[in-house]
Amino acid sequence: MIKLGFPSLSTSIGQIPIEEAANIACEVIKEFLNSHKNDLDFQLILIDQDDQNLNVFESEWEKFRDSEESRFQMKLGNFAEIIIENKIGLKPDTTPLSKSLYEAIGSKLFEEIKRLYPKPGAIGEAYPVPIPPDNEFWKKGVKQIIYIISPNMNPSRPDPVSLEVAKNALKESYQSMLNAFWALKNGQQYIPKEQQSQEKSAFDVMMDFARNTFSTSKPKKKSSSTHIGSWSTVLLPYCEHPETFSNREVYSYDDNVVIIWDKYPKAKIHLLVMPRQKIDTLQELEKQDLNLIEILKQKGQQVIDHFKENDPKLVFRMGFHVLPSLRQLHMHVISQDFISETLSSKKHWNSFTTSFFKDIEEIEMLLKEKGQIKVCLGKYLLSLLKSPLNCHLCNTKEIKNIPTLKKHLEEHLNSDGQ
Ligand SMILES: [Zn+2]
Ligand SMILES: [Zn+2]
Structure with missing residues (x-):
């Protein structure tokens, strides 16, 4: 049984209203399940930490599902924990788990994603990244991560779009995710469509993904571990x-x-x-x-x-x-x-x-x-x-050092002034 765990795309930071997003997701999932009627050896699992979000998805799915259908499931809880739990039946244990997920995603996969997809990714597209075989995650049965560049409506994030544009792109995102999953499940290669000139690189997306995944479930109040350096009181x-x-x-x-x-x-x-x-x-x-x-x-x-x-x-x-x-x-x-x-x-x-x-x-x-x-x-x-030192205004990545960065910033200042 091959399983795909995924979060509700674009509904937290991306700010697509959950009702609209759930409707789109369920429709795409239904189409996908219909087109693979005789394949029973896989499961799609939506994972969310927020039971209200899950309730919306559940009632939306009621409109689409056939009574026999069990290949799409919803689970409440921490994304990483459920991934592990479902792939390998380990008891969830937040600390070593988060650590291994960090190591999988933070360093090795980072290099891998840059190697596989050097150009910035396209919104609505999926980018599969195999987990290196020497990685703990791989050993525990998690073999692939699929990065999705899903749309954003949040004006304080890069490339915000209108609801109409976001809805179309969200549909594409779910379709790409499932197509990529299907290809991987059948041992085929999934090739994302030609990467386009989005400001957002696959790397940024990965970081968003990581950030959303690694939030601790119970933040400590007044904890002394939530700052860096000496805890200065000068303010x-x-x-x-x-x-x-x-x-x-x-x-x-x-x-x-x-x-x-x-x-x-x-x-x-x-x-x-x-x-x-x-x-x-x-x-x-x-x-x-x-x-x-x-x-x-x-x-x-x-x-x-x-x-x-x-x-x-x-x-x-x-x-x-x-x-x-x-x-x-x-x-x-x-x-x-x-x-x-x-x-x-x-x-x-x-x-x-x-x-x-x-x-x-x-x-x-x-x-x-x-x-x-x-x-x-x-x-x-x-x-x-x-x-690495990446420019926040253009696509220039990995600037050599601070003096070079400063020159680059001066150039922006001067050219913007024309
Ligand atoms: Zn500060
Ligand atoms: Zn620049």
Whole structure:
């Protein structure tokens, strides 16, 4: 029995409404099962951590399924755990499991996916990657991973599209996934259609996949393991006594929020927006803090609007480091030129240009949907900081070093100015 485990595509970070997505998925799955009526030696398993999502899928599937059909199943729980459990019958054990999945996906498979698919992938396409035989996962019966580049409607993620476009691309994504699965099941090669000029590389997609998969199931509140470096308290005095600082340090403040200039700006404009109330990290946030998030967002937007008045060409992002090095929740408002004398390391660069940086919209959405912010494995996040230097504006990958990167950024600045 060959099994395919898959998550609900594009419905969390990708923001396709679950009802629409479930309808599309069930329709494609039904078609697929119909066209392979006599093959009973496989199973498709939808895995989701959210029982509400599964309920939507279940009621949608009721409209499509034949009463005899058992080749499509749904399971509630952690993706990686269920994969292992179903392939090999091991008891799920989060820590070594996550570790082995990380090792499978994080390093060896990363090299493999780059080798197999050097060009950026196409939305709606599937990219099978065999797990190397010396890998623990392979030994435990998991032989292939299929990367899907599914559509995105989230405006704070790359290449957002409208609902209509997303629905078509989602259908293609499920079809590609099942076609790839079918080819692999029958020992054939699946060749993705010619890769297209998407900004998003298969590598980015893999990282998204990894990030979604590795969230720990029970985040610890006030845990001391959710930051890097020494847990510095330098931000606290600004929140306690903003009135004692000059306007060269404090940009503005009120009863709820204080905004300061980042002491080591990594771009032309780089400020930090913080709540006055003491909150260490994102992990402490709960649904009731959505108000606060809204306030931070509004304040950040005011800062952006102010600076864009003087320089309309400036582009900004506002968001958080997933593993911050300073105590006290602080939202970065940072212009995307990254022209800065204090930007001097790979770590600096990757902390603002990989998924180590989470946009405020993403935090808001996670809080709305899940009621909490989960943190990935620290090891995985730290590996993001060691990623190659890729340009955040164009497709230039693996820039040699920081001076070369800086030259490259200057070129963007100059050509954008024309
Ligand atoms: Zn920070
Ligand atoms: Zn570039």
